[in-house]
Amino acid sequence: MQKIRVVDFETTGFPEDAVRGICEVGFTDLTADWSISPTTAFLVNPGHPIPPQTRAVHHISDADVAGAPSPDAAAVALMAGMDEIDVFAAHNSKFEQAFFAGGGRRWICTYQCAKHLFPDAPGHSNQVLRYWLGIDEEMEDTERAMPPHRAGPDTYVTALILGRLLQLANVDELVRLTTAPVVLRDVTFGKHRGQKWKDLPWDYLNWVATKSDLGVDEKHTARHYLEGR
Template sequence: AAPGLVALAAHRVEFERRWCVDALTGGLPWVCTYKCALRVWPDMPSHSNQVLRYERRPLGLDRALSLPAHRAGPDAYVTAHHLRDLLDAAPLDQLIAWSREPALLVRVPFGPFRGRRWNELEDTALDAILARDSDRDMRFTARHERDRRGGTGVTPPMLLL
């Protein structure tokens, strides 16, 4: 790793780590702008790199340099703008910590509860996900939501209406 380098960043670190192995990176920690964006900007319609660019309109971002999407150069340019803004929202050590965990999803990505916010699910739905789902992010988020509720197994009052 280069002198003074403290962390690496990518949008969807798991994808990049297939090629950027520790032997190449010196074992530096990573910031996953996808996982961090889920926490810092949970109300975005999507947390893909380009949707974040379009919805957030980061200061100083030159649209011409951000295209075409899904190419290394433009995607890295867009990711750098997200990283700058994430660093304004949370300290680097917090971004690294979030990046080491599974993604804390805003909405259920698939299955019978697809598209619903986690805080809208009944406890029985969380139990079903924890019992049957093998997706790491889904299980992590379901556990997080149970903990947020106090792990009581009681359906939130807003769902009893």
């Protein structure tokens, strides 16, 4: 029976950095009936020092990871028990996939899916959705979700968010939405911040669509409203 493995990594840098690696892994499975399994989390030795700017996020030190498993061993652990039909998920899965490809398994990005399916949310970060959706009410033990910005607790919160998404769309649809651009509702930047995309003037929409260096969702949204005029 299919399961979804929700993963999260704490790292020593961002995907675009020359030196970056995993220093903590967490995962929580949603089993075939979408019940939530116990969370697994363990430290990883990235093979290089953890810089202060990333340590400030997760507070993992070089001393903490001394003697911890290697990134290769972590990848083996992440694949353990994963059948061909199983799926990986993460909140902003592009980040996790830059460190771990998932052995050809499909991925669900709960961040991107939430932008599609929860357009009224005040934000789509893991913790904003946690409180906006009232996720704490579903938790048997809220301490399991603490502290934020550690791999294990974050996968537990994401697994609960994924459970809400699965009430609105099946696995195949969530996989599709993961790579589908979003039609945004509110402008969150620049001189039109706070306005609705549908109300923006034609020349500004055209600039976003054809000349700006904004993201895929912004360009897609601009084209969507240009085509409707």
